[in-house]
Amino acid sequence: MSKRIMVVDDSRLVRVQLEDALKGTEYEIAAYCRSGEDAIEQYDAVKPDLVTMDIIMQGIDGLDAAEIILKNHPDARIVMVSSLAYDDTFERAKAIGAKGFIDKPFHQEQLLNIFEQALA
C-alpha cells in the first residue's frame, strides 16, 4: 500500500520535482498545500503518512506550521524541505519534532532515504 505524502510548498518547481522523484516509488502525493495555514487546515482531512514542509512561505512559515500540526497531532511525521540550511534552522526543526531536513534542490536518492528514516 502506498504511503501518502502531503506536500506543503508554494513553489511549483519544487512540487514538480517532488512528483518526478516519487514517480514509481511506494509514495504517492495525497495533497498539495500552498501555505502553512492550508496545511494546518487540511491535515485532519488528509491524514498523511508524511508531510514535506517548505520553510519560507507567505503567511505563517513552515517551522511555525509544523509546530502547530505537531501540537495537535504529536504522531505527525514532518520533513522540512528548504534551502535555508543554517544551524539554527536545523536546531529549531529538530526541537519542534521534525523528522528530517531536505536541502533544495534535492535528488531522488536523498529524498527517499530521508522519507524512509522519517517513517521508521
Add this chain to the structure above:
Amino acid sequence: MNAAITQEELVRILDQALQEVTECTAGVCLHQGDQPLGEDLCTVHITFNKGFSTSLTLCADTSLLARMAQNSFHEDAVTPEDLEEFSKEYLNVLCGKVTGAMYRATQIPAHFGQPTFYHGRYEPEGQEIQFVLTYSDEHSKGAQLIHHVPCSSEDETALDEI
C-alpha cells in the same frame, strides 16, 4: 559579500551553485565561456537584505530560460507567466544554495528578499557590478550571473554592517 570572503571563493560558490541548481532543476548544463547574450533577454534580480548588502542578477537569453522552464514544468510550451514564475523560483533556489555555502564559509546567516522579474536587461540602482560570470548552453544561448555591490559612496557603510 566581499568583506567576509575572497572574491575567488565567492566566484567558486556562485559557479558551483549555478551549475548544480541548473542541472538539477532544469536538466540543462551550463558552462562558463564568453558567449555574448542575444537581444531578447529576461532578467531576474534578488537583493540580500541581511548578512550581506549585495544583490545577484541573472540576465539570460529568453529562449534559454524558456527551455529551462519547459524542462522543469514538463510543458511543451511556456506562457509568459510560466517563464516569470520559473525564473523567480529558480533564482530563489539558487540563492538558497548560495547562502547555505556562504554560511558554511563565513558563519554569517544571510537572508534575501523576493526576486523581481524584468523583460530585457535590468540594472539595479545604487549598485555597481563587482563581477560577471558568463555561461552558455549547448545551443549557444547565454546567461550572465552578475554580482552587484553598493556604489562606492555607500560601500563603506554597507561593509561595516557585515
